[in-house]
Structures are given as structure tokens and as C-alpha cells.
């Protein structure tokens with residue numbers, strides 16, 4: 073469902089994403105792990121069409137992100153980092169706006185909104201302007217927007233960032249419930265989240281993929297994912 077081939081993004085002389093390749097199949101939840109500045113968000117933004125690759129390609133549900141961007145976007149829900157745009161809109165107005173852009177109207181739109189708001193537990197704040205919401209609720213509005221059209225591919229940049237422990241648990245449960253029918257990438261700094269919800273983990277640092285395997289397979293006996301992460305990402309930079 074997600075195929076990334078030699079994706080590279082340079083900003084001037086700096087290479088943020090360096091020759092990254094991987095695939096994600098239906099039923100997989102891929103945890104995208106890495107220290108600050110590793111290149112996770114840039115990779116996700118390239119998949120979503122917000123950043124143009126310097127070189128390399130990616131396909132979403134078989135659609136090339138550069139050559140068939142509309143079809144690729146139709147097949148994908150993207151949760152960017154940070155808060156949703158249009159902070160002055162109410163939750164309902166914002167999600168209805170996103171739904172109309174996705175081509176829904178009338179009763180279908182109402183049904184889609186109701187399902188997305190129930191999934192992300194937003195009913196209680198539906199008439200509140202987004203700018204008046206707490207960080208956790210803003211994140212959930214972003215998540216609702218990504219789920220609205222029930223896409224086969226989800227790319228979620230730190231979906232549990234800013235949520236309290238109960239909300240984190242609910243979002244992880246939601247991801248697990250959706251997982252059998254979708255291909256999902258989540259980026260996270262929370263290593264326990266990877267063990268809890270991900271079928272596979274990729275560790276990226278300085279733009280390069282350092283490991284790609286099921287979370288348990290990354291660890292030697294007696295090791296925690298935390299140790300593996302530190303060993304891999306604190307390793308001295310390879311000689312060029």
C-alpha cells in the first residue's frame with residue numbers, strides 16, 4: 073500500500089532524508105522512530121505531497137505521488153505535526169470543510185462527520201473554535217480530519233503528542249482497531265507506543281534508515297527498545 077523508493081530530500085547542502093526505501097503492507101502498523109531532526113516529518117510530508125522529493129519516488133495504493141497526486145491523496149489520510157489550520161473555525165465547521173474538499177455532501181457528509189467525531193471523541197467540543205481547545209483536543213481534530221474519508225493508508229505524525237495517558241490509550245486502541253484494513257505509519261518518540269501498537273519499527277537518524285524489523289526482533293535478550301534506540305542513534309557518524 074505504501075512503497076517508498078530511494079526517497080531523498082535536500083535543503084541546500086543539508087540532506088534531511090537520505091536514500092530512504094521501504095514498503096508498508098495492508099495490516100501493518102509501522103512505527104517511525106528517530107531522534108529530533110532525524111527526517112521523520114520530512115519523509116511523511118513528502119508522502120503527503122507537502123514537500124517535493126529532491127529524488128526518489130513513492131506510491132500510495134499504487135499511485136505515484138508525483139504523477140498521480142490526486143489519486144494518491146485520495147487514498148491517504150495525513151495527520152501533520154502541530155495543530156490544524158484555520159484555528160477560528162469550530163470543530164464541526166472545520167471537519168465539514170475537510171469533508172466537502174473530499175467530495176462529501178448532505179447526509180453522507182453528516183454520517184462521515186459523526187463517525188470521525190465518535191472515533192476521536194470530539195462530540196463534546198464540536199461547536200468550540202479550534203483555537204480554544206487544549207493541545208490534546210487539537211491533535212484529535214487533526215486525527216479526525218485524517219480518518220474522515222476512511223482511507224486505506226494513514227500517515228500519522230506523532231498522533232499521541234500532547235494527549236493525556238487515557239487519551240493516548242484510546243488513540244492506540246483506535247489505531248489497532250483500524251489496522252487490519254489499512255497500512256499505517258506513525259512517527260513517535262514514545263518507545264512503549266511502538267511495542268504496544270506497531271507490527272514493525274524503522275529507526276531513522278540523520279536521514280538514513282538504521283533498522284527495519286518487528287519491534288521485538290530489534291532487541292537482543294535482556295535489552296529494551298530504549299537501549300537499541302540509543303545504541304543505534306548515538307553511534308558516531310559514518311565516515312563519508
Ligand SMILES: Nc1ncnc2c1ncn2[C@@H]1O[C@H](COP(=O)(O)OP(=O)(O)OP(=O)(O)O)[C@@H](O)[C@H]1O
Nearest residue numbers: 083087088106107108109110111112113114115153
Ligand atoms: N524547510 C526546511 N528548510 C530547511 N531545513 C529543514 C526544512 N524542513 C526540515 N528541515 C531540516 O531537516 C531535518 C529533518 O527535520 P524533520 O522535521 O524531518 O525531523 P524529525 O525527525 O521529524 O524531527 P522531530 O522528531 O524533532 O519532529 C532537520 O534538521 C530540519 O531542521
